[in-house]
Each structure stands twice: as C-alpha cells, then as structure tokens.
C-alpha cells in the first residue's frame with residue numbers, strides 16, 4: 001500500500017512537472033521550451049502505446065515506428081491534399097484531404113489499427129527473437145514504401161504548411177497545441193490504467209508471464225495479444241499524427257528503425273510495465289538530448305551509459321528508482 | 330451403460346522414432362478416478378497434453394462430454410469443463426494466488442474481453458476465489474506473490490485453479506510430486522471426495538496414493554496400454570509387476 005501511494009505521488013509529480021514546464025516557458029517568453037514539452041508529451045504518448053504491448057503484454061515490438069510513421073503520414077497527406085485542394089482518391093469514391101485534427105486522428109487511428117491487425121496477426125504467430133525481427137521487417141517494408149512514393153515526397157518527406165486545426169481552439173498556438181498533446185497523453189494513461197486492471201489487462205499480463213496458464217484458464221492468448229497489439233499501435237499512431245503536426249513535417253525518418261528503438265528506449269528507461277514509465281523515459285531522453293546534446297554531440301554515449309545502468313542495475317527503470325518495485329496483489 | 334465423460338480413441342503420437350503414444354483407447358466414467366501409471370518416459374504426460382489440446386495427435390480422437398474436441402484449442406476445451414494440473418507447476422508468477430484464481434474464474438464466466446472494471450474489485454468473483462483458496466487451504470496465502478509460494482503451495486494452487494473452472498473432467502499429472510509423505514496424505518484425502526464433482530484422470534507415481542484413490546488403473550508402457558482394469562486385477566497382474574511395479 002505504501003509502495004502504491006508512493007508510485008501515485010511520483011506519477012502526479014511527473015505529470016505536474018510536464019504541465020508546469022511550458023507554462024513557465026510561456027511566461028518567460030521561451031516558445032522553444034513549449035514545443036519541447038509538446039515533444040515530450042507526444043513521445044511519451046508513443047511510449048504509452050508501446051508499453052501496453054511490450055511492458056504489459058511482453059510483446060517486444062521493434063516495429064512501432066511503423067505505426068508512429070503511419071500516423072504521421074496520415075496527418076501529412078491529409079494536410080497536403082487539403083492545402084492543394086486535390087483528392088487522395090478519386091475512384092471508386094472521392095476522398096479528399098482534411099485539415100481537421102479530429103478527422104486526422106480518426107483516420108490515423110483507423111489506418112494504424114488496420115496495419116497493426118495485419119502485422120500483428122502474422123507476427124504473433126512467432127515469439128521471442130523472431131517476433132522482434134518480424135516486426136522490424138514489417139516496419140522496414142513500410143519505410144521503403146514511403147521512400148518509393150514520390151507523390152508524398154519520397155525520401156524528402158512532406159511539409160505540413162498549415163498545422164491541422166480544431167473547431168474551437170487555435171492549434172497553431174504553441175501552448176494550445178501542448179495542451180492538446182498533454183490532454184491526449186493523460187487520456188491514454190487513464191485508459192491504459194483501466195485496461196490493465198480490467199480482466200483484459202490481467203489476461204494480457206498473464207500472457208506475458210505464462211501463456212500456458214492463460215490457455216489453461218480457458219482464455220485463448222492469441223486474440224488477447226492481437227487486440228492489445230492493435231490498441232498499442234493506435235495510441236502510438238495518434239502520437240505520430242501529433243508529431244507530424246508539431247514539426248510541420250513528416251518524413252521516412254519517422255518510420256525508421258531508429259525511431260522504433262527510441263520508443264523502446266523510452267519504455268525501458270522509464271520502467272517496463274509501469275504506467276508512467278514512458279513519460280519518465282521520454283522526459284529523461286529529451287532532457288539528455290537537448291541539454292547535454294547542446295554541449296556535445298556525444299550525448300548518445302551518455303544515453304548509452306544510462307541505458308546500460310538501467311538494464312544492469314535498475315530493471316524497474318526510472319520509475320523503479322523513484323517509486324520502488326512494481327507490485328501486484 | 331453410463332456415457333463416459335472422456336473417451337480417447339486410438340490416440341497416437343510419435344516424436345521421430347519414439348512412439349510416445351501408440352493407439353491408446355481409454356475412458357473416464359462419471360464419479361471415478363482412473364489412474365494412469367507407467368514407468369518414466371512411458372508417455373503419460375504426452376497423453377495428457379493431447380487430451381488438453383497442447384499436442385496434436387498423429388491419429389485418433391478425443392471426446393469430451395460426448396463431443397469430439399480433437400480440433401478445439403486448449404482454451405476451448407478448458408471452457409467445456411476440462412481442468413488440469415501440470416507435472417511442473419505452471420502459474421502466473423507475478424500475480425498473487427488470488428489473482429491467478431480470479432483470472433480463471435473470469436475466463437470461465439465471461440471471457441477476458443472486458444476492458445473497464447477492475448478484476449480485483451469484482452466482489453462476487455473475489456468471494457468465490459477466496460472460497461476456492463480456502464478449500465485447498467491457501468486462504469491465508471491469498472495475496473502473496475505466487476513466485477514466493479513454497480513448492481507444496483504451488484501444487485495446491487494448481488489444483489485450486491483447475492477447480493475454479495468448475496470442471497467435469499480433471500487431468501492431474503503427478504499432483505503428489507515433491508509433496509513429501511504428509512503432503513501426499515493430505516492431498517490424497519482431498520482428492521478422494523472430489524471425484525463426485527469431477528471425474529479424475531490421475532497420473533501418479535506414488536503407488537500408495539494410486540491404490541488408495543483409484544477405481545480403475547491403466548498401465549502405460551512405451552505408449553501402449555498393456556493392462557487396464559479394477560485396482561485388484563492390476564495389483565495381481567504378472568505383466569504389470571514385470572513392466573512397472575518391479576519384482577516385489
């Protein structure tokens with residue numbers, strides 16, 4: 001019980017700090033730090049998605065950049081066609097672009113869900129290192145697909161000239177956009193918490209610990225894992241859509257395996273299977289990148305050392321250090 | 330004649346040149362404990378794995394409650410009332426005993442596609458889970474993480490989990506393994522009346538337990554049933570003595 005409330009406190013502090021940072025930055029008239037905070041929120045959101053598959057479900061996906069990038073390309077392509085006034089598809093039905101965030105998110109969710117259903121259905125027939133490799137392979141396929149479509153920029157990517165919009169708020173305002181990202185992050189965390197404690201999440205965790213036990217309890221593991229994989233991908237896909245809108249740009253780098261590795265680093269650094277782990281991990285990553293990275297290009301060396309330390313000495317990651325061991329009763 | 334709850338017809342399984350299961354016919358009748366004995370490597374666990382659905386037989390069929398379940402998954406067979414325990418305990422180690430039982434109850438009642446309400450706060454299931462743990466004497470250890478339970482406690486939890494399914498048929502693969510004399514005696518006492526709830530196919534090396542519990546015994550050697558019948562017949566059979574019980 002003590003452990004539990006300590007973790008709640010740490011979670012609240014993390015969420016509070018992320019909220020305070022851009023507010024202070026706005027007061028100090030430092031818009032760069034507002035967008036940095038948005039970046040943390042978005043990458044944390046991508047990590048929250050992966051955490052569901054990797055942390056709770058034990059599915060070590062090395063291909064989540066596929067979903068992150070697909071979400072990004074949905075935002076980019078929608079904005080591109082809306083800007084041009086051209087159609088994405090003109091036969092058999094006409095589908096135009098859109099500059100509406102709500103539409104973009106909905107489509108991003110649908111597209112990533114479909115992609116994850118197909119990728120997951122095949123990948124989940126394997127396990128262990130084969131699962132890692134096959135998810136990587138699928139992500140690489142989508143990466144090369146993106147490069148080979150010149151209409152959407154090919155290797156150069158696609159600029160989003162006007163950030164996609166919301167009905168009531170002005171999304172081009174950095175602080176408003178931060179609130180959007182932050183709100184979606186909190187929503188994803190809340191939904192994750194519900195899912196993890198619900199029968200579905202218990203079954204998912206059981207699948208990680210012991211699939212034999214799950215099946216013997218009358219619950220088929222495959223549908224549970226596939227569903228979790230899809231939900232996980234959708235969350236990461238929405239993060240990708242936000243990322244593209246934040247940067248005003250989407251390119252193949254969003255789909256690259258470096259990106260998959262980065263999202264995985266957020267989860268591992270923060271604490272695998274800890275609700276707020278991805279936020280802690282993404283925040284630490286961005287802090288290292290932007291502050292140490294400002295002094296020296298070798299910040300990755302430090303990141304490597306930190307990661308090594310976490311894997312060797314603090315399996316619970318940052319959350320493990322701050323809030324103690326994870327507990328199930 | 331009463332319908333068997335479980336019926337195996339010509340079940341066969343080979344691993345390369347090893348015939349681990351060789352045309353096994355076997356029935357389990359309501360209210361009985363049918364013991365399956367045989368030397369190490371005879372194919373007992375392989376047989377159980379085929380009945381539970383982990384291994385696909387090369388030939389033969391499994392009928393559960395009159396239905397051919399040969400092509401059903403492990404989970405589907407469990408949902409039809411097939412409970413089992415493993416020769417080596419197989420549990421969700423990071424959950425508590427209670428968590429393990431709750432999940433089994435949830436699987437039995439509703440399946441796991443529920444995304445909103447916390448399973449641990451389901452008071453009805455919780456009460457039933459506690460009652461089941463009480464039955465096997467684990468109530469006091471309900472909230473302890475399973476990986477810290479003793480070997481004996483894990484064996485008992487396995488049985489509790491099988492019971493949570495409200496099974497019609499129980500497959501127990503060496504439930505007494507490693508329990509020691511006192512644990513074996515207690516578990517024997519526990520299993521005796523259980524056969525009225527679920528017919529039991531019992532794989533066991535402890536012959537005292539087998540003779541005390543079984544209504545019928547089948548003897549498996551090199552994947553073949555070499556003898557099957559009431560306890561006394563098997564005890565007297567010369568072939569069985571030679572193949573399995575030693576010279577005594």
Ligand SMILES: Nc1ncnc2c1ncn2[C@@H]1O[C@H](COP(=O)(O)OP(=O)(O)OP(=O)(O)O)[C@@H](O)[C@H]1O
Nearest residue numbers: 344347349367368369370371372373374375376416
């Ligand atoms: N997955 C497998 N692959 C290859 N051979 C196997 C496999 N599983 C079992 N065997 C072989 O099949 C035979 C039967 O094994 P099984 O585990 O069913 O025996 P058992 O009667 O349960 O023995 P024990 O009393 O030691 O538990 C053995 O020769 C074993 O080596």
Ligand SMILES: [Mg+2]
Nearest residue numbers: 373374375416
């Ligand atoms: Mg065995």
